[in-house]
Amino acid sequence: MKHILIDCDPGHDDALAILTALANAQKLNIIGITTVGGNQTLAKVTQNAKNVLSFVSATIPLAMGQKGPLVKEFIPSDEAHGQSGMDGPYFKDTAYPIVDENAVHFMYKQIMSVDEKVTIVGLAPLTNIAILLKSYPEIHEKIEAISLMGGGLTHGNMTALAEFNIYIDPEAAHIVFNSNLPIIMAGLDVTEKAAIKVSEIQALKNKGPVSHLAYELLHFYNQSGRQFGFEDSPIHDLCAIAYLLKPALFTGTHYFVTVDTNEGIGRGHTFADKRLTASQKKNTLVLEDVDREGFVELLVKALEKLDEEIAQ
Template sequence: MKNILIDCDPGHDDALAIIVALANPQKLNLLGITTIGGNQTITKVTENAKKLLGFLKAKVPLAAGQSNPLKRSLKTAPEAHGDTGMDGPFFDGTTYPLSDLSGVDFLYEKIMASEGTVTIVALGPLTNIALLLTNHPEVKGKIGTISLMGGGIDHGNYTELAEFNIYVDPEAAEIVFQSGLPIVMAGLDVTEKAEITVAEIKALQGKGRVSQLVYELLSFYNESGRQFGFIDSPIHDLCAVAYLLAPEIFKGTYANIHVITDESLARGLTYGDFRKSASKFKPTLVLQEVDRQKFVELLLEALRYLDAV
């Protein structure tokens, strides 16, 4: 069983990643969740996390992280996720407790107190993780892997060259990618292939309490995705959790990843040297292919489990 911590900015696809992690307690020991300003402000994404965890009757500790990137003001994505950051479903007002610790301190305490190593699942801008590694370098010995959603070798989405999570805080991303830790990068190269179809979304309606929630989440998300040219819906963040559960459904290549941090048009771009003649220092597995049907089945299995319990 893997010990994991999820750092996220819910977010429709963040919500699905959390749902699938909670539905696999035999494989993933979820030690806690932290939030980060990204898809929406830290206040809104933390409220979304509280609503989701309350709805799911979870017993996972939650802490709010950084509100802003390391060096710039926060860019949010209301065009993709709505004004709340997770528009679509109706929540019944269930409350959920929030830790008094800051997100970075929370991550540090959970990692250092854990038996064995911890995998960090990073689903938003990497500010919390960069601060953790910078302020507490001793945690590196306790981190087994960082499985993250971010970047793209072939193209961007927030700009032509940069993916949103990386663009929001490229300085933090460069710190993380150059930390020397093993990283699994689920960037746009693979996440845009991890789609759920319109028919598969519609089939969730009325299936069960959690399936209905996911239907409502994905109905909004699918509609908002049309403006970006998508007919079906890539579930980006779920890839970072799915890899931990079923690495065999993915294919990728190792590289040493860097991030452009200057003020040029390439700000936020992730690039790697894939040449065979390059340095052997290639700590990042860049995911490039996914078995879409098995990916969707992994989600559906999680929903069947949660609907039943």
Template sequence: MTIPIIIDCDPGHDDAIAILLALAHPEQLQIKGITTVGGNQTLEKITNNALKILSFVDTDIPVAKGAKGPLLGTLVTGEEAHGESGMDGPVLPPSRFRPIETGAVEFIREILLASDEPVTLVPIGPLTNIATLIRAYPELKSRIAGISLMGGGIAYGNVTRTAEFNIYVDPEAAQIVFESGIPITMSGLDVTDKAAIFDDEIEALKTRGPVSVLVGELLDFYSIFGKKMGYHGNALHDPCAIAWLLQPQLFQSKMLDVTVETQGIYTRGMTVGDLRTKTDRQPNVNVLMDVDRDAFIRLLFDALAILDARYVQQASQGES
């Protein structure tokens, strides 16, 4: 059974890898569109990055530009981790594709209305576009099968001691999404930090085909920041939200009541999970807590092998 999805993203090294992972499995995931949101870098830069990735693998999927910044305040970017372009490292040629004229929220609305079945949203950046959609068109919630998001962390944060980047950038938007009543699966730091790729595996990628080499070069740059922060291995955050749709059996999870802190001096952007055994609120989020790392890495390598073969085939067809 093929799941129709919309990827909402801010590429971003791990966003790019998540897109590639989804593209390798058209028999399981039908990407109806990609929307972009200011996050890891400014909207223009990350939209350009999404288009470059699609152009590299010669896949024309509609890309719609979304919010430039959060619902409140100004945009905080992830330049320290992702560089000046938002996807520093490999030098990719300019994209042959351009974003569509329709904005992200209206584009998502059109897809939801036109689809014969509910669509799964996969937001792997700040939740501004998704919150805006829910607030503008609450009647469309029934057309959303679920949300598989990357963001948050029950145990700790990475921008502050309590807040993960995607939620920290727009906690008001995250609060709207988490309180929407839509089924949510959360790939937070509790699981994504365990979905790490190590240096020898990154080197192995660079001995394979063109798409694998690209991912290896992306990870060369992306791992610099992780090592500065003391991590052993490079966490593949955003691909977890796609991997859960492809192979949910790789993950262990808990249903928790999760709220988003928007006011705290030290806790703004924190995803507060209720870990008590008895509570007066119903759990609203399927929180991924652990992953079979080796199987996760095999899933990634297998996906890149598919894309490598497709790349070579497309190149040979272009020469003939």
């Protein structure tokens, strides 16, 4: 069993990643979930996390982290995820508890409390994780890997070169990629291939309470994605969890990857040294392809399992 800590900014795809991890408790022990300003403001994404966790009666400790990036001003984006950051479903008011300490200290305590090493799953701008690594250098010895959704070697989505999570806080991403910790990077190179088709979304409707929640999330997300040219819906963040559950679904290549923090068109670009005699040690497994059908099956089975658990 892997011990994981999820840092996120829900987000439709964050929600599906969290649900899939919860459904696979025999493989993934979630020792905590933390939030950071990203898809929307910290308050909104934290409320979204509370909504998802409460919906399935989870008991995972939840902590709030940084409101915005290390250097730049935070500007929320409504384009992909709507005003709430997770538009589509209606949630009743929830009283899901929040840990009364900052996420960074919470992450440190949770990771240090486990005898084995912990994998950090980064589904958001990497601000919390970067501060953790800089504030507590001893934590490096306790981290097995960082599995993150972010970046892209061939293109971006915020700019021609930069993907959203990295673009929001490239200084934090630079710290993480240069931490000498093993990185698993699910960037746009693979996540845009990890798409669920409209017919597959429709099949979730009224199937069970959690499957129907996923339908509502994906229905909105699919409609929203059309403004960016997508017919199907890439479930970006789920890739970072799916790799931990079933790495055989993916293929990738190890590279030395770092992040452009300069002002200009390249800001936030994750770039790889592809030279045959690269001077830097390879630090990142860059996921490049995915078994799309197997990926969707993994999600559907997770939702079915949660449906069964709620029915009991």
